Amino acid sequence: MKKGMKLSVAARREENWGWIMVAPTIIGLIVLNLWPFVQTLYTSFCEHLGFGHYKFIGLGNYIEIFQTPEFWKATWNTIYFCILTVPVGLFLALLVAMLLNAKIKGKGIFRTIFFLPMVCAPAAVTMVWRWIFNAEYGILNQMFGTHVNWITDSKVVMIACAIVAIWSNIGYDAVLLLAGLQNISKSYYEAANIDGATKVTQFFQITLPMVSPTLFVVMIMRLMSAVKVYDLIYMMVEETNPAVTSVQSLMYLFYRESFIAGSRGTGSAIVIWTVLLIGAITVLQFIGQKKWVNYDV
Amino acid sequence: MKRSASLEQSRKMTTILTYVVLVLGAIIMIFPFIWMILTSLKTVPESMKVPPSIFPNELVTGNFGDAMKSLPFLNLYLNTGLMVFFRVICAVVFSSMAGYAFAKLNFRGKNLLFGIVLVQMSLPSQIFIIPQYQMVAKMGMANTIFALVFPGLVSAFGVFFLRQTYMGIPTEIGEAAYLDGCNQWQTFYKVMFPLTGTSVAALTIFTAVFAYGDLMWPLVVNSDLTMMTLSSGLATLRGQFTTNFPVLMAGSLLAMLPMVILYMIFQRQFIEGIASTGGK
Numbered sequence: 001m002k003k004g005m006k007l008s009v010a011a012r013r014e015e016n017w018g019w020i021m022v023a024p025t026i027i028g029l030i031v032l033n034l035w036p037f038v039q040t041l042y043t044s045f046c047e048h049l050g051f052g053h054y055k056f057i058g059l060g061n062y063i064e065i066f067q068t069p070e071f072w073k074a075t076w077n078t079i080y081f082c083i084l085t086v087p088v089g090l091f092l093a094l095l096v097a098m099l100l101n102a103k104i105k106g107k108g109i110f111r112t113i114f115f116l117p118m119v120c121a122p123a124a125v126t127m128v129w130r131w132i133f134n135a136e137y138g139i140l141n142q143m144f145g146t147h148v149n150w151i152t153d154s155k156v157v158m159i160a161c162a163i164v165a166i167w168s169n170i171g172y173d174a175v176l177l178l179a180g181l182q183n184i185s186k187s188y189y190e191a192a193n194i195d196g197a198t199k200v201t202q203f204f205q206i207t208l209p210m211v212s213p214t215l216f217v218v219m220i221m222r223l224m225s226a227v228k229v230y231d232l233i234y235m236m237v238e239e240t241n242p243a244v245t246s247v248q249s250l251m252y253l254f255y256r257e258s259f260i261a262g263s264r265g266t267g268s269a270i271v272i273w274t275v276l277l278i279g280a281i282t283v284l285q286f287i288g289q290k291k292w293v294n295y296d297v
Numbered sequence: 298m299k300r301s302a303s304l305e306q307s308r309k310m311t312t313i314l315t316y317v318v319l320v321l322g323a324i325i326m327i328f329p330f331i332w333m334i335l336t337s338l339k340t341v342p343e344s345m346k347v348p349p350s351i352f353p354n355e356l357v358t359g360n361f362g363d364a365m366k367s368l369p370f371l372n373l374y375l376n377t378g379l380m381v382f383f384r385v386i387c388a389v390v391f392s393s394m395a396g397y398a399f400a401k402l403n404f405r406g407k408n409l410l411f412g413i414v415l416v417q418m419s420l421p422s423q424i425f426i427i428p429q430y431q432m433v434a435k436m437g438m439a440n441t442i443f444a445l446v447f448p449g450l451v452s453a454f455g456v457f458f459l460r461q462t463y464m465g466i467p468t469e470i471g472e473a474a475y476l477d478g479c480n481q482w483q484t485f486y487k488v489m490f491p492l493t494g495t496s497v498a499a500l501t502i503f504t505a506v507f508a509y510g511d512l513m514w515p516l517v518v519n520s521d522l523t524m525m526t527l528s529s530g531l532a533t534l535r536g537q538f539t540t541n542f543p544v545l546m547a548g549s550l551l552a553m554l555p556m557v558i559l560y561m562i563f564q565r566q567f568i569e570g571i572a573s574t575g576g577k
Contacts, residue, residue, distance in 0.1 A: 017481035018404030025395035028451030033417045036428035119560040121510040123528040124553040128333040231512040
């Protein structure tokens with residue numbers, strides 16, 4: 001009995017410490033995130049009258065944005081950006097990871113160089129890409145003798161943005177994938193070599209299935225950040241650029257609606273829409289993974 | 298005999314090809330940075346020469362002066378530094394405490410409270426921005442360092458990440474300390490926390506790199522030029538000099554220099570640290 005009492009005192013003490021230690025985090029999360037989330041949800045059903053005053057208008061904002069071509073264009077731009085950047089980016093990152101996994105010298109230097117864009121502020125690296133892509137004096141057009149208006153032509157501006165995004169992320173993704181590759185036991189390849197399997201067969205039969213769980217994690221992460229893309233496109237294409245509507249992502253539109261135009265109700269509706277989009281993509285990925293991700297080994 | 302010779306040869310070819318592709322890739326990766334440095338040292342007319350000159354005729358340093366005249370770089374360094382510093386401190390201190398509690402202590406409501414952490418992690422940060430901005434504005438704290446730090450006062454990701462670290466430490470270590478007379482706080486602070494160095498370093502680097510690059514929040518909350526961060530300051534420089542690329546390159550270079558220097562010193566910690574936080 002006495003022992004039980006003592007235990008319960010200790011348990012109560014432990015409980016108090018638990019609450020004290022999570023308190024700053026939980027209070028912070030409630031004030032900074034949970035409550036703002038509820039507010040954004042509510043604001044998406046309101047009209048902003050200025051100075052933080054709101055009027056409830058039901059589904060008004062949603063009806064409004066669903067009737068705006070610019071909104072659908074931004075939604076498509078976001079999806080298009082994902083399509084352009086994620087598969088190519090993952091392919092190149094896997095290629096780099098496999099090359100770095102080979103027996104070569106200078107592995108560390110290559111890794112450092114490929115990873116470098118990761119530590120540079122997107123605002124800074126995008127600036128140099130604007131210069132490289134410059135129509136008249138940019139090195140890219142000069143080198144190939146072309147006259148592509150990379151940043152102002154509405155048809156190619158998204159490709160320019162995609163190139164910057166892929167270039168920025170390739171090293172980071174490669175480092176994650178390299179860790180996955182290094183976990184594959186060498187004995188699989190030795191056995192395959194004895195059986196006379198070609199390198200290509202080895203890639204599809206051993207490497208790809210074995211690295212697929214890592215590849216899946218990287219893909220999810222890359223997709224999530226691609227759906228939320230903002231800074232890169234904002235730095236590449238300023239608001240006064242006539243090509244802005246053909247490249248602006250949902251988060252760019254959100255920024256302009258909420259903080260430039262001041263219609264926070266519409267902005268909130270856009271961000272809620274984006275969350276729904278993220279949810280849909282995530283569900284699709286987790287259904288799709290059963291077809292190609294291998295968790296057996 | 299012949300077969301092994303050809304095998305040897307094909308292996309050599311593969312190695313050469315590997316190097317060629319890697320070197321080519323490395324050139325593409327590093328070229329923008331080189332081009333940035335070269336352009337920042339040219340005069341405007343030279344930067345616009347057709348065909349382009351690769352190396353500057355004479356090294357001009359005036360672009361850096363011009364960039365520093367248009368942007369209060371000292372303030373930007375200070376603001377960015379303070380923002381990163383406070384965000385890192387908050388992330389490490391609060392996340393270590395909560396991560397330890399969620400991993401090692403039993404208390405009522407634990408799962409529900411951890412659910413809040415997970416919910417925050419799965420939502421994009423933009424969903425919180427409008428209300429967060431209104432709170433800062435209502436407090437009259439716009440255009441302050443506090444405003445820059447505000448969304449980073451707690452880090453749900455940090456809690457999640459460090460909880461995993463603490464879960465990997467055997468509970469017996471804590472129990473031994475507890476039996477030696479440490480209370481829960483002392484067990485955490487004196488015994489368990491020192492064991493998480495690698496993870497704390499990773500969280501520090503991760504938090505710093507992302508705070509440094511963050512653009513939307515500083516742009517929204519601090520509109521005074523003297524209270525901007527390096528990232529948001531650069532965005533305004535872009536508007537000021539639309540065609541003067543040598544100045545823009547000098548400004549970009551100045552803006553990314555501190556983090557690049559840190560990266561050069563702590564390469565391994567940066568790469569392995571950020572990679573270990575992977576999935577975010």
